[in-house]
Amino acid sequence: MNDVILVQRTVPGSKERDNIRKLAELKELAFAAGYNVLDSIVQQHHPDRRYHVGKGKAEEIAGHVAELYPSKVIFLNPLTITQIYNLSELCQCEVIDKFQLILEIFATRATTSRSKLQVELAKLEYELPRARKLVSLLKQEERPGFMGMGGYEDSYEQDLKKRISRIRKELKNTIRSSATRRESRHEQGFSLISLAGYTNAGKSTLFNTLVSENVESMDMLFTTLSPTTRSININGRRAMLTDTVGFIEDLPHFLVDAFRSTLEDVFLSDIILLVVDASDPIDVMRKKLAVSHDIFWKQLENAVIITVFNKVDLVSPADLEAKINALRYLCPNPVIVSAKESIALDKLKETIYSNLPEWKRFTISLPNSDKGMSVLSWLMEQGIVHSTDYGDTITLDVEASDSVVEKAKKFVQNLLED
Amino acid sequence: MLDTIIAVDISGRHYENDRYFMVSAAVALSYSEGNIRGIEGIHVIPFSSTKPPEITDVVHMIEESVEGIGIKGTVVAERGDMFNQPEDMVKQMFRVDFKYPESMAEKLGIEFAHHVSLSSRNLLMKQEVRES
Ligand SMILES: Nc1nc2c(ncn2[C@@H]2O[C@H](COP(=O)(O)OP(=O)(O)OP(=O)(O)O)[C@@H](O)[C@H]2O)c(=O)[nH]1
Numbered sequence: 001m002n003d004v005i006l007v008q009r010t011v012p013g014s015k016e017r018d019n020i021r022k023l024a025e026l027k028e029l030a031f032a033a034g035y036n037v038l039d040s041i042v043q044q045h046h047p048d049r050r051y052h053v054g055k056g057k058a059e060e061i062a063g064h065v066a067e068l069y070p071s072k073v074i075f076l077n078p079l080t081i082t083q084i085y086n087l088s089e090l091c092q093c094e095v096i097d098k099f100q101l102i103l104e105i106f107a108t109r110a111t112t113s114r115s116k117l118q119v120e121l122a123k124l125e126y127e128l129p130r131a132r133k134l135v136s137l138l139k140q141e142e143r144p145g146f147m148g149m150g151g152y153e154d155s156y157e158q159d160l161k162k163r164i165s166r167i168r169k170e171l172k173n174t175i176r177s178s179a180t181r182r183e184s185r186h187e188q189g190f191s192l193i194s195l196a197g198y199t200n201a202g203k204s205t206l207f208n209t210l211v212s213e214n215v216e217s218m219d220m221l222f223t224t225l226s227p228t229t230r231s232i233n234i235n236g237r238r239a240m241l242t243d244t245v246g247f248i249e250d251l252p253h254f255l256v257d258a259f260r261s262t263l264e265d266v267f268l269s270d271i272i273l274l275v276v277d278a279s280d281p282i283d284v285m286r287k288k289l290a291v292s293h294d295i296f297w298k299q300l301e302n303a304v305i306i307t308v309f310n311k312v313d314l315v316s317p318a319d320l321e322a323k324i325n326a327l328r329y330l331c332p333n334p335v336i337v338s339a340k341e342s343i344a345l346d347k348l349k350e351t352i353y354s355n356l357p358e359w360k361r362f363t364i365s366l367p368n369s370d371k372g373m374s375v376l377s378w379l380m381e382q383g384i385v386h387s388t389d390y391g392d393t394i395t396l397d398v399e400a401s402d403s404v405v406e407k408a409k410k411f412v413q414n415l416l417e418d
Numbered sequence: 419m420l421d422t423i424i425a426v427d428i429s430g431r432h433y434e435n436d437r438y439f440m441v442s443a444a445v446a447l448s449y450s451e452g453n454i455r456g457i458e459g460i461h462v463i464p465f466s467s468t469k470p471p472e473i474t475d476v477v478h479m480i481e482e483s484v485e486g487i488g489i490k491g492t493v494v495a496e497r498g499d500m501f502n503q504p505e506d507m508v509k510q511m512f513r514v515d516f517k518y519p520e521s522m523a524e525k526l527g528i529e530f531a532h533h534v535s536l537s538s539r540n541l542l543m544k545q546e547v548r549e550s
Pocket of ligand 1: 028029198199201202203206244245310312313338339340341
């Protein structure tokens with residue numbers, strides 16, 4: 001159902017290595033959007049006005065479609081509406097380009113109302129310059145229903161403009177809801193950890209490894225939890241771990257805000273795990289790290305960055321040491337791991353643990369009563385109860401955040417005064 | 419292990435009152451693992467010229483303010499300050515180690531130097547007005 005075919009048109013004279021990298025990135029993006037790539041087709045060609053690739057190649061693609069039944073054909077290169085129309089007709093299959101694919105990914109990852117609006121806005125901005133052409137094409141060809149259009153609405157372009165300005169207004173009025181969400185998570189005793197980094201660095205693999213080894217079976221408490229957030233336990237401390245959209249090279253302008261909005265959670269985390277593919281050549285690593293710093297610049301509130309060099313199983317120790325040494329200035333708190341082979345994850349957890357927002361260790365005595373017991377169970381949820389000593393009173397050794405400590409002490413005081 | 423960068427910024431590269439009155443500020447910062455650990459020194463030098471500065475003049479101003487600090491470290495300045503020339507080419511024009519900012523620590527350093535050079539220039543201009 002989710003099968004796709006990828007198509008790349010390469011520019012004559014362009015670098016082979018870059019082209020291969022770009023196609024690999026498109027594959028990763030398709031994968032991140034939940035697609036299964038059946039085949040990829042590459043043609044070196046100047047852009048064709050009607051089909052983007054040469055007509056013969058377009059027919060070849062149609063042949064593959066007839067044989068493999070993909071649900072979509074995804075072009076790496078940006079397509080005009082005419083090209084999308086002609087290709088869809090020829091292939092009898094939905095055809096999209098890389099930007100539409102990226103928009104699909106953003107849409108699945110947009111969790112806050114703000115980021116949802118940003119993604120919707122980007123979608124409309126993608127459609128707007130194509131609107132007039134689309135309507136005239138549909139009239140000419142008598143094909144209502146194409147690209148989700150009901151009829152040949154002449155007002156289509158106007159509608160888009162109206163919707164764009166409405167969303168812009170709404171965006172102005174919605175505050176960043178993630179800030180309040182962070183507050184409430186903190187109050188529930190959770191710290192926030194985000195995975196960030198380029199596509200293919202191994203974020204999802206690390207996410208899965210960390211989650212499966214440190215399950216905190218409390219996910220059902222959070223009915224609104226997105227599929228990319230899980231609660232985990234780091235040496236007794238509870239945290240929400242969020243996987244995020246991978247950084248994507250050369251984003252067009254209209255996608256930048258939507259992209260940033262999907263990163264709101266990252267900016268507000270307590271800890272950012274910046275995942276780096278240590279098997280990349282050093283100049284590629286340097287460029288990706290520098291772009292990451294650009295993305296974080298002036299956006300972070302309290303976040304500590306931990307640089308996770310992943311895929312160490314693919315790199316020789318000497319090579320790795322040279323890389324880390326040369327890139328030191330871009331790598332706060334470096335940790336070397338293999339997410340896939342579960343190498344050095346304890347070291348990573350140690351580093352995460354020591355950078356979590358500080359909790360205090362304190363002793364508190366509760367009355368040995370129902371009320372006392374309810375405070376005890378509350379403290380067990382909010383913090384870590386290291387030991388309990390039942391006597392006339394219940395004496396606890398507890399570790400928790402400042403605000404929890406305060407609340408607990410006040411509670412006991414009130415009980416005593418009653 | 420602590421590393422040192424020297425962030426430099428030049429303000430006043432525009433024509434004003436019949437001259438270019440520029441102030442180059444160098445700020446030495448120590449950092450480790452990408453985080454700034456301390457400010458080790460600051461040095462500020464004013465320059466005046468009737469001609470717009472060329473890239474060699476910029477290199478000269480930067481080097482002079484860096485020498486005044488007396489601390490060794492990699493010099494960092496904005497690409498825009500170096501007429502957007504490629505890093506490799508600019509590196510060769512310096513006697514000291516030079517690079518463009520990449521890390522947040524380096525960007526913060528430049529921001530620091532920028533405020534120092536701006537405020538120093540403002541101060542010097544006010545001083546001039548008073549004395550005249
Ligand atoms: N050899 C090796 N491969 C790894 C390791 N971690 C991840 N990979 C592989 O790297 C590829 C990308 O991993 P993902 O976890 O999907 O990367 P990602 O950063 O989540 O990428 P996006 O979801 O596209 O943003 C997969 O083929 C993984 O199997 C590792 O430690 N060693």
